[in-house]
Amino acid sequence: MSLLVVGSVALDTIDTPLGRAENALGGSAVYVAVAGSYLVSPVRIVGVVGGDFPSEAIEFLRGMSIDLEGLEIVRDGKTFRWGGKYHHDLNVRDTLYTDLNVFEHFDPKIPPAYRKSDYVCLGNIDPVLQQRVLQQIDSPKLVVCDTMNFWIERKYQDLLNTLRVIDVLIINDEEARGIARETNVLKAARCILDMGPRAVVVKKGEHGALLVTKTMVFTTPGYPLEEVHDPTGAGDAFAGGFVGYLAKTEDLSDENLKLAVVYGSVLASFCIEKFSLAGLEGLTEGQLSARAKEFQRLSRFDGV
Amino acid sequence: MSLLVVGSVALDTIDTPLGRAENALGGSAVYVAVAGSYLVSPVRIVGVVGGDFPSEAIEFLRGMSIDLEGLEIVRDGKTFRWGGKYHHDLNVRDTLYTDLNVFEHFDPKIPPAYRKSDYVCLGNIDPVLQQRVLQQIDSPKLVVCDTMNFWIERKYQDLLNTLRVIDVLIINDEEARGIARETNVLKAARCILDMGPRAVVVKKGEHGALLVTKTMVFTTPGYPLEEVHDPTGAGDAFAGGFVGYLAKTEDLSDENLKLAVVYGSVLASFCIEKFSLAGLEGLTEGQLSARAKEFQRLSRFDGV
Numbered sequence: 001m002s003l004l005v006v007g008s009v010a011l012d013t014i015d016t017p018l019g020r021a022e023n024a025l026g027g028s029a030v031y032v033a034v035a036g037s038y039l040v041s042p043v044r045i046v047g048v049v050g051g052d053f054p055s056e057a058i059e060f061l062r063g064m065s066i067d068l069e070g071l072e073i074v075r076d077g078k079t080f081r082w083g084g085k086y087h088h089d090l091n092v093r094d095t096l097y098t099d100l101n102v103f104e105h106f107d108p109k110i111p112p113a114y115r116k117s118d119y120v121c122l123g124n125i126d127p128v129l130q131q132r133v134l135q136q137i138d139s140p141k142l143v144v145c146d147t148m149n150f151w152i153e154r155k156y157q158d159l160l161n162t163l164r165v166i167d168v169l170i171i172n173d174e175e176a177r178g179i180a181r182e183t184n185v186l187k188a189a190r191c192i193l194d195m196g197p198r199a200v201v202v203k204k205g206e207h208g209a210l211l212v213t214k215t216m217v218f219t220t221p222g223y224p225l226e227e228v229h230d231p232t233g234a235g236d237a238f239a240g241g242f243v244g245y246l247a248k249t250e251d252l253s254d255e256n257l258k259l260a261v262v263y264g265s266v267l268a269s270f271c272i273e274k275f276s277l278a279g280l281e282g283l284t285e286g287q288l289s290a291r292a293k294e295f296q297r298l299s300r301f302d303g304v
Numbered sequence: 305m306s307l308l309v310v311g312s313v314a315l316d317t318i319d320t321p322l323g324r325a326e327n328a329l330g331g332s333a334v335y336v337a338v339a340g341s342y343l344v345s346p347v348r349i350v351g352v353v354g355g356d357f358p359s360e361a362i363e364f365l366r367g368m369s370i371d372l373e374g375l376e377i378v379r380d381g382k383t384f385r386w387g388g389k390y391h392h393d394l395n396v397r398d399t400l401y402t403d404l405n406v407f408e409h410f411d412p413k414i415p416p417a418y419r420k421s422d423y424v425c426l427g428n429i430d431p432v433l434q435q436r437v438l439q440q441i442d443s444p445k446l447v448v449c450d451t452m453n454f455w456i457e458r459k460y461q462d463l464l465n466t467l468r469v470i471d472v473l474i475i476n477d478e479e480a481r482g483i484a485r486e487t488n489v490l491k492a493a494r495c496i497l498d499m500g501p502r503a504v505v506v507k508k509g510e511h512g513a514l515l516v517t518k519t520m521v522f523t524t525p526g527y528p529l530e531e532v533h534d535p536t537g538a539g540d541a542f543a544g545g546f547v548g549y550l551a552k553t554e555d556l557s558d559e560n561l562k563l564a565v566v567y568g569s570v571l572a573s574f575c576i577e578k579f580s581l582a583g584l585e586g587l588t589e590g591q592l593s594a595r596a597k598e599f600q601r602l603s604r605f606d607g608v
Binding site for chain 2: 088089183184185186187190204207208210217218219220221222224225226227228255256258259262289292293295296298299300301302303304
């Protein structure tokens with residue numbers, strides 16, 4: 001099975017009370033791809049960077065067996081740079097700057113070798129571009145999609161068109177409310193199902209995730225960690241674990257979607273334990289399944 | 305088994321986008337007792353009200369088989385009144401007024417018939433009073449205790465003394481952080497275990513609850529409801545369901561504490577579905593166990 005990831009590739013400067021990273025490899029496509037690479041191969045990235053993109057970053061991604069044929073390098077441009085500062089309460093962060101640079105005019109071009117990708121994860125880019133990506137791919141088995149308030153507010157009709165052609169929407173609770181124009185998250189998720197997707201996953205950060213299909217509601221808790229170093233990329237690591245698990249198992253039943261949410265939560269929990277991408281480095285299959293079992297132990301009860 | 309509940313008995317005026325109640329029966333002891341009454345009998349209240357306390361409220365509580373011998377009535381005083389207004393997002397509320405009235409000088413007197421109470425739930429009163437209550441009771445099997453920021457800030461040493469003589473502390477995440485002076489909730493809960501209690505339950509509102517003992521961590525999700533009418537009293541309904549289940553089953557093992565958290569969550573979920581106390585009226589054992597099973601279905605997964 002192959003997984004195609006389309007989205008941002010960035011250099012992040014992250015400031016937390018526990019440390020600081022400057023121009024570290026980041027971007028949603030990177031977190032999705034790295035998390036997914038533990039579960040499926042090949043993982044392909046379509047994105048754009050500038051001539052300043054460090055060769056170490058290229059080597060790191062190649063080392064994770066990620067196919068970079070679709071990574072466009074604009075020699076005379078600069079890579080997307082994001083700077084964020086986390087408060088003592090790591091749930092609160094300020095964006096210090098967002099320099100889109102070459103990402104501002106990102107126009108995803110799918111290499112011919114990528115057209116037969118089985119699983120597709122669309123990052124939170126312009127919904128018009130999301131549709132254009134799908135037009136370039138031959139009937140994928142599953143399309144997972146993210147979005148953000150920026151597009152909900154500015155491109156609502158285009159977003160509705162995207163929702164008609166995707167399978168799973170992965171968003172946070174605020175985005176769910178914004179798309180459905182409904183305060184109650186469960187009602188909002190059900191309303192989004194009527195717009196097209198067969199499943200909606202609502203990410204709730206440290207409070208876990210909610211999965212809603214026409215026939216099922218499922219929740220996973222946040223993994224109670226004593227050491228949280230950097231929440232950057234956790235939502236994307238979740239998406240990578242989710243779609244990676246589905247690509248690995250090739251089973252889109254309700255029961256298996258639950259396990260995909262668990263694996264998404266597993267990858268997100270590893271992601272936040274360390275700084276920047278470090279939490280997603282050097283994991284083993286054994287570690288993933290051990291933590292999935294811990295998630296089970298954490299919420300399982302018998303005797304009712 | 306007997307359950308003794310000590311705390312506030314109030315008349316609430318509640319304003320939500322979905323409706324308004326004026327001078328409705330409320331107060332933490334009332335919500336705890338009514339929720340607990342579905343699981344254990346007798347339930348006894350120790351509290352204080354004024355001469356204005358309506359006879360319908362007395363009749364309602366008697367109708368729930370709640371023993372009111374410990375409810376002191378100050379004929380020439382006024383009952384504690386609380387007014388709150390909820391926003392469209394029901395997680396946000398403004399307290400409009402808190403008229404403590406007779407509750408300001410509440411000095412809990414335990415009637416002789418209550419001294420042999422097996423299970424005790426101490427509402428969020430002055431920790432000095434909490435200790436005084438316990439001195440009047442003959443070796444209870446389990447003491448569950450609540451507190452609030454007001455006491456954490458003003459009576460920290462007294463609160464520490466209370467923590468040494470109780471079994472389970474039920475608080476929200478902000479209170480856990482405040483008591484432990486630690487941002488990470490799991491670390492905070494473990495720190496509180498070192499202060500005395502054998503279990504700490506952290507209530508997270510719509511995000512469920514976290515149970516921590518020396519040997520176990522357990523989470524329940526919030527119950528995803530399409531209709532939330534009034535969150536007033538949900539935390540107290542949780543405490544009533546929790547301690548009521550333990551009193552009913554007389555089993556204080558880790559595994560049974562999990563089920564107590566589930567029953568707490570069940571009672572809280574019924575509580576918020578309707579206005580004021582209405583969600584806790586007329587429930588059946590069948591409804592409680594059916595919803596406990598729904599909680600199980602909601603978070604259960606196999607195959608990892």
